[in-house]
Amino acid sequence: MPTHKLDLLENAIDSFNEALRKYQDGLANDPKAYKFAILHFSHFLELLFKYYVAQSHPLLIYKNPFSKSIEKESTIGLWEAVQFLKNEGNDISTTFYQDLEWLKRLRNNIEHYRFEMDIPEARRTIGRLTQAMNEFNSNFSDFDLTDHVEPANLQIFEELADEYRAQLAHSRVEAKEQSEDGEGHYCTYCGNEETAALVMGTYICKFCEEEDSETNCCICGEPIRISDAITWNDEHAPHIDYVCEACDYRIRNMN
Ligand SMILES: [Zn+2]
Ligand SMILES: [Zn+2]
Structure with missing residues (x-):
């Protein structure tokens, strides 16, 4: 029986943990690590979607499940898997679709050495995709993603999976990166600590986008x-x- 269902899940989870590790390296001031986070993350998505398809029937991960020599058949890709789930009547939102396409474009660029990445956007997209996957998985699958996250990745996973916390965390990192004194500042408008960048005498909040200039x-x-x-x-x-x-x-x- 050519079923690689469990291998698929195991490999997907490995890639996810590796992506989270690289993501943390990126946050710890190694911008190149984001590149690997993206690669591992897209690999994770592809394998997880194939696993979902295999839940319906293990042979469906093959392009031609009717083939006489099934082990020589090539397997389906991410978009075929996504389309299959859609055809099955699962709800896949437009934003989720757009984020998947964005990730795919970025991955292609990385693979063809035309590597240009807007790091804040990469972080936010990975956050949105993690939230979408976590939700999708809990409605759809027979396992909880959280149970498979390595202890060292748990905190970053929970932060990414919670939309509000993820936005706040992204804003703090961006504020620190963009601030001329290298620090995030308190925002008097939304009341969040460390979310405002100080740029030419103005505090610009990366969370609520309000601007607060300084005077004497x-x-x-x-x-x-x-x-x-x-x-x-x-x-x-x-x-x-x-x-x-x-x-x-x-x-x-x-x-
Ligand atoms: Zn604010
Ligand atoms: Zn005074």
Whole structure:
């Protein structure tokens, strides 16, 4: 019986764990590791989708399941597997499809040495795909992806699989990368720590996208953020004078 169903699953899980390991290396300041994370991740998706098809019947992973010499038949690819699941009536969303196509394009570029990757976009796409796969798998398959994640990868997996946490984590990494002082800053708009990058005197939040520029208190001269500042004098617009909370408090309580 030419069934490689369990091999498929085992290989898929191996690739997934390897992708998560490389992803962590990427986060630990090794940008080249993202390239390998993408390659392992696309391999994982291809094998997992084939495994899904094999759930219906193991012979369906062959392009010609009616062949007289089945072991010589080539097997189906990712898109055929995806189409099969669609034909079976499974719901595959347009965004998921687009992300798969994006990943495939990127993988082809990597394989043909025309390697150009927008790293923040790569991280976000891997996050979205992990969420989609985790959800899809829990509705569809006979196993829980979480049970197969190696202990050292569990934290990053749970972060990626949770949409809100993944977005927050991506924003923090981007803020740190783009900030001129190399640090993520507090955002006064969404209230998140370390999500804002400081760029030319403006705090730009990578999570809620609000911008907060810096000014100086017109009394003590301390740098303050506009969102925290109190308007002191706006009679000569567009020039506005701001004061910090401490000066404002002191002046109000002088008498
Ligand atoms: Zn924000
Ligand atoms: Zn002041």
